[in-house]
Amino acid sequence: METKYVPKAIEPKWQEYWEREELFKVRENSDRRKFYLLEMFPYPSGRIHMGHVRNYTIGDVVARFLSMRGFNVLHPMGWDAFGMPAENAAIKAGIHPARWTYSNIDYMRRQLKQLGFSYDWSREFATCDPSYYRWEQLFFVKMYERGLAYKRKAYVNWCETCHTVLANEQVEDGACWRCEQPVVQKEMEQWFFKITDFVEELLEHLDRLPGWPERVLTMQRNWIGKSYGSLLRFQVEEGGPSIEVFTTRADTLFGATFMSLAPEHPMVPSLCRGKPQEQAVVEFVERAKRAKRGERDAGLLEKEGVFTGSCCINPVTGDRMPIYVANFVLMEYGTGAVMGVPAHDQRDFEFARKYNLPVRVVIQPQGSEEVPSPDELDRAFEDDGVLIDSGRYTGFTSERAREAITRDLEVQGRGRWTVQYRLRDWGISRQRYWGAPIPIVYCDRCGAVPVPEKDLPVVLPLDLDILPNGASPLPMSEAFVKTNCPVCGGPARRETDTMDTFVESSWYFARFACADHESGPLDRERVDYWLPVDQYIGGIEHAVLHLLYSRFFTKVLRDLGYLGVDEPFRNLLTQGMVIKDGAKMSKSKGNVVDPDDMIRTYGADTVRLFCLFAAPPEKELEWSDQGVEGASRFLGRVWRLVSENREALASARPFEGSPNELTGCLLELHRKTHQTIKKVTEDIEQRYHFNTAIAAIMELVNTMYQTLEASDRERAFWPVLRAAADAMVVLLSPMAPHITEEIWRALGRRTSIFRASWPAWDENAVQSDQVLVVVQVNGKLRSRITLSAVAGEEEMKATALEDPKVRSFIEGKTIRKVIVVPQKLVNIVV
Template identity: 75%
Template sequence: MESRYLPKAIEKKWQEYWESEKLFSVKEDPSREKFFLLEMFPYPSGRIHMGHVRNYSIGDVLARFLRMQGYNVLHPMGWDAFGMPAENAAIKANTHPAKWTYENIDYMRSQLKKLGFSYDWSREIATCDVDYYRWEQLFFLKMYEQGLAYRRSSYVNWCETCHTVLANEQVEGGACWRCDQPVIQKEMDQWFFKITDYVEELLEYTEKLPGWPERVLVMQQNWIGKSYGSKLVFPLESGDGEITVFTTRADTLFGATFMSIAPEHPLVEKLCKGKPQEKEVLQFVERTKLSKRSDRETELLEKEGVFTGSYCINPVTQAKMPIYVANFVLMAYGTGAVMAVPAHDQRDFEFARKYGLPMKVVIKPQDAADIPKVEELTAAFEEDGVLVDSGTFSGMTSSEAREAITAGLAEKGRGERTVQYRLRDWGISRQRYWGAPIPIIYCDRCGVVPVPQEDLPVVLPTDVALLPNGASPLPVHEPFFKTTCPKCKGPARRETDTMDTFVESSWYFARFASAGYDKGPLDFDRVKYWLPVNQYIGGIEHAVLHLLYSRFFTKVLRDMGYLAIDEPFQNLLTQGMVIKDGSKMSKSKGNVVDPDEMIHAYGADTVRLFCLFAAPPEKDLEWSDQGVEGSFRFLSRVWRLVADNEEALKSATPYAGSAELSKTLSELHRKTHQTIKKVTEDIRDRFHFNTAIASVMELVNQLYQVLENPSQEAQFWPVVREAIEAVVLLISPIVPHVAEELWRTLGHSKSIMNVPWPKWEEDALQAEEMLIVVQVNGKLRSRITVSPDAGKEELEAAALGDGRIQDFIAGKPVKKVIVVPKKLINIVI
């Protein structure tokens, strides 16, 4: 074999061999234990980046390791191919999103193959394929039938830059998750998925996912935002309506002195109509709607509002409360109305001070003798306490009063205990072209008409001219939007909104389990065998968006009879980022490392090895050119172990553990089995590939030391071969190309992937002698070598008989001897 490690000479060869032999293709096999391993599929942006390389390397190690352990492993790959970036890039490049997308898929697929990832490419899917999204349209129709998909007018998050609506989950700090531009509120007709129908189950099952990171579960729990409180009704003074609020502080109701409502509240126009304030109110509403959502959510926002000219009635004090439209109240949270208790809520306190509104203290600290005076307040008292100036409820604690006040109002039909969730229904309408068409038709006679199932798919036309401002061309493309009503056969118009791309990624894992099936979206028996996904790998940034939607979709498909599981992902690993020069790799920071260049310079195995060795998967990985070079040097050392000793190794049979060994060979044999145990447990139990690799490096170092002075013992080369074969097998999931080459060089005829994972021998782990630390009065004074089987008395005698210990004792009486088995002995004098 070649004496030097030359990755270019071997990597393409083995990639072609794996593909020709279809080594990664799998089928259902009830006689074998399955393992569905999945990394979050990529958006086909054009080139893979180092974050992809790291993510997919982690998955590939597990896939190869589990195959060698006998599992029937499903490890698929596909493309999250719809979305705005394709449109924007196509507009910029004066091409079509489909052409741009499929060209990128071809290139990125070739990149992934160059890295040697063990994907079952026969199951490849692209979500922009008609054969994929036709089934998504079927799900939509079934959800529409069940009331889980519905249309309504609402204020939505609108990104002016992307020309589309965003779900609440896609607004990050008041900005668009895609372009980071400010999001405003806009009233539009939109399609929604009723995720709130599953809110309690989604929350409950966060306690039933022990294989998920705690912080992801907490993020989902916080987003769902379950809170216990009271729904209270405030009649309008005019007598022709009411305002409902949700509050967790019914105990402060006697201190409510005004009402704040959102500019988007449906009662605004009615409340100000015909009042002197009408013009001012409507101008304020329009101005506030156009402001950044992030500004309206921040605690630093200057609180502003305007009096509507109308009043409501406090249901316990019967006092008139002026109704204000306020910029800090959002329709997306609660009921869009807040009872203002300025003495006990800091936001209300600031607003009341600004507009000269009354305050009333109704809660005092439990240990306070006097009731705080309003004029002396410098801030609101927001804690629980004891009620004062609250009628018959005075003297109660806050927790007692919350129950009692709500119960009293419930008897009058003005209140009830209730639960509220932060989670809102998922708005799926997107006003962009490159997405799955929503299968709905609008008819002037028949209204909203679903596309008949037999007419699916509604195909996204490819003969459209993209608009330079990014808006969708579908509303002006007559061949698409002009159609016939399925009911009355009259002229009708298609829905021109497309579905949120997160719909596609909410069920793709199930399609992988029955890819190619054409009689329906899913083959029940096949998905029953493969699902749930045993191990899912992806970034923490998807904790709420993709993961929550996938959980919801799984439950919907379960209830439709397509799936037999409650949750999609059994275990979740959220890998850290790849950073360079102290920040995440990105084009804007100019710190991107091109995987292609690294593969060309060092080979795919080196890139994989570095990504796995530099940090544990859940931590951020700091890119290091020196680290990459170090990884290459290590592989070169492994290569030379075989290349420099090829003939001797081929003529030897691996040691079987029966013949007597010298001390040097015994230590190498023991180290081999200790390494097998360590690597196995590090990969299987902890995903600590970095420590697994480090332990193999230690074994390689020991091999080099042994090979410096080859002995003439009959078992020398068998023990060395046993150790080298272990090295090659243990690194094969991490660096598969070099492992395949070395395995064949050692004389094996079948792929290393078809070789069982090595097992350690318990007997071989046991050292013939053990080093024990000896302390005198807790201070290290000596070390002794003893048999691993030595008992307490033997250990005491050996320690007390040690020459250095006798010098320290020097005739002083020994009070006691403390023995910690296999670790240390402490002599107290």
């Protein structure tokens, strides 16, 4: 064992050893408790970034820890390889997306192996491989046969920059989630997955996911958007179909004085046809569709509308209500029609004032005797109250009136109770090249026909030239488009849209359970053993994209007989971002830290240790060069502790006696060893608080150095130190696997530390007096924490910084220094 710690001298050696020995390869084993640990697989963008490093290091620690605890751990890795970024990068570089993608995969795989992650690489696949997406195409065909995949003409979110349609979930603040350019509405024929068939189950099953962050559960509940209300019918004055309106405020119906329709509402053309207003309506509709999606969503546009020339009848007052097309009404919410109640809805109030529409007050606050005249109103009264000027319902509370009015209209056939959802069907058509082809052909005689299973996969041709504007070359490829109808054998043409890249990532976790299965998409026996994923790790940004789609797809595959679970992920950890200089790392901000540079300078173990020590997993990690240096120095101390005492430690048998046999510093070290085993085990197993676990290991190393400085070396001296060294190295191994493998061998072990058993603590040895430590922030008392009487400064500091009461006072602030008075006080200066 060399006297100096040189990471580049040992890390490649152990990486080659792990791969040669296939240490991380797993198989189903009914005698062992399984644990499926999965991080969201990466898009092969070219290089991994520090966000990847943090995410995958967190997962690797858990995988290694549980393996050493006796679990049969599945920890796979693959590539989410289809999608627009590959095309865009390929266009820019003048190379084919397939070549760009696979070269990136090779580079990124090497980077991941350099970091020592314990992946079962035998299960690796890329979603752009036909051997993967052939099964996705089979799922599409089976969904089509069940009515879960369908095509219809609809207004969709169109990104002109990316030349493709986007699902509602892929529009963020009115912009494309990829290129961040404005999204507009466009009417097109599109393929959809009927996610709304599972809406109630998607909502109800959220209650079965206690291992998910409440924030994610809330985001999904809000996106699904279940609301109870009334579906009211307003008869158009000139006959024809009535206009249906969903409202949660049927109590305000007597105050409805006009109707507003979304520009995309299908009745708009017929309502204005032949009227003097027709041209103005057509122009307004076109202008509204071109508006930025986000401004319409958020109501940021000035509220504008145009009269269609038609009126409808208020079902309770009999009054004529002019029908407007308005830019603030969205087709995907409710029915795309809104009854205008100016006195009791602020949007309607502003619209009515602008276009001189009647304002009728029909609700007043509880206990109020004054009824403001419409002319006196400066804003709408939107709360519940008591009805006035509302016929026989006058004097009813809002809640009672909603029920009574809806019930009475239901008897008349003009209304009913209903439930509405914000969730809409998932639009999966993409007008791009680099994606899985949709397995449908069009025959003039037979219509749309699914490709038979025996003819799958429909392979994406790799010999096409990519167009410089990003549009798909598939429609122009006769070799791809021209085919024969599977039903009649006549000439047919292939669908040239490809599937949304989120389809690939909606079932990949199931394929990992049986990646080598060739006779079907999934081996039910193996899938039933591994699923659901026990711990999933990934970013919060996928809360209503990938995570929602994966839940939907799991339920579809269950109903098709491929899976036996209702939910894909039992527990979810959403790790915080890596930030530097107060902002998320990005090339545009110039604050990127290259993992390759860090590994070359400090070694993989140092990079891993810093990512784990700098912050709890769910919090943001502020990059710190000093923190990286600190992690490197600590590993150097561990190395020196063993290298300078290797012969004595290697020749000693670990102490296995009772703490009653020890005194002085040896008793203290023995106790510290078992306290550290207990704390590290519980911090990883129960909380994933790797930072406090590492702090405890640091304290143990400090105690070992202090013991080595003792002049009185009893007979048990080296055995107690050897026991501490063994425990310290094993506890550290999930975080820093390379250095601990080297030290493990230096201590005389002949097998990998990965095969070692996780140490157990002796409860008798753990017992010690407890002390109450005061925690201050800028000198003010903020909390009290109970710690072991032998807790060192690092443990005191780490525990204080983790305390929930303390965090509320330091969140978002810069910590200048931390003052520690041993066993008494921690003062955090921010």
